[in-house]
Amino acid sequence: MNISFILPVFDDWDAVVFLLKKIDDNLLKVKANFHIYLVNDSASEAKNIEKIGQIKRTKISSIEIINLKKNLGHQSAIAIGLAKAHEINPSDFYIIMDSDGEDNPAHLEELIQLASEKKTHAIVAQRKTRKARPIFKICYFFFRIIFSLFTGRKIDFGNYMILPKTIVSKIILESELLQSLPATLLLLKSPIFRLPTKRAERLSGDSRMSFTSLVKLGITHILVFGDTVFTRVFILSSSVFFLTCVLIVYGVFIKFFSNSAPPGWASSFIAPLSLVSINLLILSLMAVFLRKGHRTTEGASVEKATREFIKDITPTSQK
Secondary structure (H helix, E strand, O other): OEEEEEEEEOOOHHHHHHHHHHHHHOOOOOOOEEEEEEEEOOOOOOOOHHHHHOOOOOOEEEEEEEEEOOOOOHHHHHHHHHHHHHHHOOOOEEEEOOOOOOOOHHHHHHHHHHHHHOOOOEEEEEEOOOOOOHHHHHHHHHHHHHHHHHHOOOOOOOOOEEEEHHHHHHHOOOHHHHOOHHHHHHHOOOOEEEEEEOOOOOOOOOOOOOHHHHHHHHHHHHHOOHHHHHHHHHHHHHHHHHHHHHHHHHHHHHHHHOOOOOOOHHHHHHHHHHHHHHHHHHHHHHHHHHHHHHHHOOOOOHHHHHHHHEEEEEEOOOO
């Protein structure tokens, strides 16, 4: 059994050295051949290559660094790394992990065991607890609600997962993979099994994820379901807009054809409804432009991105 790891790296090279050792230690009981692909998304030379090559490892057969020509972002790095690994070394399963160490390697054996049993399922790590700032927890809570309302799907997992080759061969054909792995997995309606896991501590440095980056990531996840989102926003906006127009007409009728309304009531009634109507019209237009912008990225296939943005592949010394 061959298993490939895809780890996107953005200047977390110190953490990578520790993480690779932890990965190897947690694979001792698993009978398989393991290959590691580090996707260098920092647009600079990979660091600690010598240290990575000198890691004493028992289970990991090879470690290669896929250098990108420029910083493309976390999700695009995962997509390109997954596609390239599938091209040069087709494996039975593919494990995607973040390189900062927060995706706990202690769960690897259980993930692989479940993947072997549920051969056609994606086994995703679902964090039971989140050690994060209160503002992040609040935003994540509302993001999940908004995501569910706009897409009709439930998202409660991140990038840490193991995928069988049957799913990988399909998912790398989807351009949306360049935007979000979890959302694309939901878009394909792939069978998913959730494994509750514990989050580990960062192995080195601090998180570079800003509030703006979190919001942008959330919007990107939602836009993977562009057609569904646009349809739902259009129906909601149109329905409320129509209702608002009816109420405005009713208010005008009361003002000019009825003596029962108190003075100033119609004006106070019509003004806020008009404001609501205008805002909903703007929301509908935003949905149109966002969808149009999303469609322009659909031509950027994963295969094309793999050809254009991989600079080279650097092998490290064998074990």
